[in-house]
Amino acid sequence: MNKDYSEEHENEKLEMYLLLEAIYRKYGYDFRNYSRASLNRRIKHRMSISGFGTISEMIHKAIYDRTFFETFLADLSITVTDMFRDPTFFISLRKEIFPMLKELHHIKIWVAGCSTGEEVYSLSILLKEEGLYDKSTIYATDFNDSALKKAKEGIYNINLIKKYTSNYQIAGGIESFSDYFIAKYDSAIMDQSLKKNIIFSSHNLVTDGMFGEMDMVICRNVLIYFNRDLQNNVFKLFTESLCEGGFLCLGTKETVRLSKYSHDYDDIVKGEKIYKKNSKPRLDITHINSNSNIEPVSTGFINKSATIISEAKTKLEELQRLIQSINPGN
Amino acid sequence: MKKYEAVVIGVSAGGLVALKSLLSMLPNNLSFPIIIVQHLYYNIKDDFSDLLKGGSLLKIKQADDKEKINSGCVYIAPSNYHLLIEDDKTFSLSIDEMVNFARPSIDVLFESASDAYGACLIGIILTGANNDGSMGLKKIKDRGGLAVVQDPNTAEYSSMPLAAISATEVDHILPLEDIARLIIRLSCNNTKLQS
Numbered sequence: 001m002n003k004d005y006s007e008e009h010e011n012e013k014l015e016m017y018l019l020l021e022a023i024y025r026k027y028g029y030d031f032r033n034y035s036r037a038s039l040n041r042r043i044k045h046r047m048s049i050s051g052f053g054t055i056s057e058m059i060h061k062a063i064y065d066r067t068f069f070e071t072f073l074a075d076l077s078i079t080v081t082d083m084f085r086d087p088t089f090f091i092s093l094r095k096e097i098f099p100m101l102k103e104l105h106h107i108k109i110w111v112a113g114c115s116t117g118e119e120v121y122s123l124s125i126l127l128k129e130e131g132l133y134d135k136s137t138i139y140a141t142d143f144n145d146s147a148l149k150k151a152k153e154g155i156y157n158i159n160l161i162k163k164y165t166s167n168y169q170i171a172g173g174i175e176s177f178s179d180y181f182i183a184k185y186d187s188a189i190m191d192q193s194l195k196k197n198i199i200f201s202s203h204n205l206v207t208d209g210m211f212g213e214m215d216m217v218i219c220r221n222v223l224i225y226f227n228r229d230l231q232n233n234v235f236k237l238f239t240e241s242l243c244e245g246g247f248l249c250l251g252t253k254e255t256v257r258l259s260k261y262s263h264d265y266d267d268i269v270k271g272e273k274i275y276k277k278n279s280k281p282r283l284d285i286t287h288i289n290s291n292s293n294i295e296p297v298s299t300g301f302i303n304k305s306a307t308i309i310s311e312a313k314t315k316l317e318e319l320q321r322l323i324q325s326i327n328p329g330n
Numbered sequence: 331m332k333k334y335e336a337v338v339i340g341v342s343a344g345g346l347v348a349l350k351s352l353l354s355m356l357p358n359n360l361s362f363p364i365i366i367v368q369h370l371y372y373n374i375k376d377d378f379s380d381l382l383k384g385g386s387l388l389k390i391k392q393a394d395d396k397e398k399i400n401s402g403c404v405y406i407a408p409s410n411y412h413l414l415i416e417d418d419k420t421f422s423l424s425i426d427e428m429v430n431f432a433r434p435s436i437d438v439l440f441e442s443a444s445d446a447y448g449a450c451l452i453g454i455i456l457t458g459a460n461n462d463g464s465m466g467l468k469k470i471k472d473r474g475g476l477a478v479v480q481d482p483n484t485a486e487y488s489s490m491p492l493a494a495i496s497a498t499e500v501d502h503i504l505p506l507e508d509i510a511r512l513i514i515r516l517s518c519n520n521t522k523l524q525s
């Protein structure tokens with residue numbers, strides 16, 4: 001009986017692989033490097049709601065029925081969010097990071113994976129209270145279009161306001177939270193002035209490219225859904241998008257330290273996972289063939305690097321001469 | 331005799347006392363990891379693992395995202411995140427919706443652990459006042475793993491153990507001391523099997 005189960009599990013792994021491959025090829029959404037355990041739960045959940053016996057049946061449906069795929073896509077993207085989630089993070093932004101942004105003429109902030117917008121409005125409120133809002137542009141992106149639509153609307157369930165008010169106060173809010181929205185029936189409609197400098201747009205962190213030069217990137221509780229390889233790719237994207245000295249803010253349980261880009265960042269607020277991109281030149285020592293354990297900054301190391309560079313230069317010159325001799329006209 | 335590769339424990343109300351007592355009876359050279367979900371109330375930011383450290387010889391830490399799971403170590407799910415186990419025996423965290431009104435949820439840990447470890451998994455339900463974990467324990471049992479529940483008569487809160495017992499034909503219903511003995515015995519069996 002146990003054997004059957006392990007075979008079943010192996011079969012499911014194969015079916016899962018095929019499903020994710022099919023979705024990628026057909027629709028361009030790439031979940032192949034998402035953490036599997038969580039995906040597995042969501043897929044099983046959809047299977048049982050929609051009454052499929054196997055993942056294979058679902059592959060067929062997902063390929064042939066676009067409406068079903070849209071539903072399934074919503075299942076796969078977890079949009080759980082809050083206003084002022086982790087209030088202490090927002091305290092750190094206000095107290096330790098914003099003072100460093102005050103000097104800038106124009107502040108560009110990218111909130112990646114903004115979900116239904118609660119986090120972006122929290123940020124707007126904070127910027128406003130610190131007098132930075134008017135010179136800020138906030139790019140709020142997500143790959144889930146229906147979440148993004150809700151974010152743009154900025155209308156939330158009034159029942160949540162109590163919790164958000166308390167979060168706001170813990171986060172060091174200095175005004176009355178009720179000034180930031182209009183209550184209408186069972187909705188809280190966020191104040192228009194908070195939206196003025198927010199640009200909402202669709203962006204997929206896995207398949208889309210750079211987003212322009214940013215002073216700050218906030219990407220919280222998105223990377224936990226990615227495997228190590230994918231996390232590395234996204235850190236590459238963030239590192240390219242941040243200006244020198246720019247800030248990277250991750251979720252409480254996320255870290256840049258286990259990635260390839262760790263040495264591009266200094267800790268600013270450790271407990272809150274706020275990092276600053278440093279300006280150290282990157283010397284990729286893995287490519288230097290050294291048998292001895294010389295300290296990276298020792299003269300030995302520098303001499304060795306110089307030799308390698310000059311050797312490469314000689315090789316390049318040789319190559320250029322070769323090209324010249326083959327193609328003397330140019 | 332079978333080799334067990336991991337122990338998962340689910341515990342809710344009354345958990346701090348029960349876990350402290352259980353962990354204090356265990357040696358620091360267990361041949362498998364122990365992975366724990368303890369329900370916490372919303373917004374508790376403390377590291378629960380710190381509260382457990384006193385009195386135990388074991389290495390106790392909060393589970394980190396993508397961390398490799400090591401034998402002899404005790405891992406605690408961070409509050410406000412679900413804790414899942416990948417097939418390559420690393421952790422994943424998620425902030426998906428609550429399951430059974432809980433995040434972390436015991437079912438979420440147990441079900442993913444069962445996928446990762448199959449029949450080589452021991453699932454244990456301790457004191458608690460809800461029914462999280464009973465589906466997960468059933469899955470562990472169905473896949474040939476070992477299902478253990480704290481004796482409801484000895485548990486501070488009996489409803490979670492009772493729910494688990496009524497959902498699954500469990501292998502052992504024991505007070506904490508005997509659960510500790512069982513863990514030690516199974517860990518020693520592993521070591522014997524290895525040599």
Ligand SMILES: C[S@@+](CC[C@H](N)C(=O)[O-])C[C@H]1O[C@@H](n2cnc3c(N)ncnc32)[C@H](O)[C@@H]1O
Pocket residue numbers: 077078079080081082085112113114115116119141142143144147203204205206207219220221222225251425
């Ligand atoms: C759990 S929510 C986090 C929301 C918010 N940042 C917070 O911390 O409260 C994760 C968000 O990441 C988005 N997401 C997941 N994969 C993505 C991708 N490849 N590109 C862009 N957004 C993605 C989801 O659609 C979802 O809105």
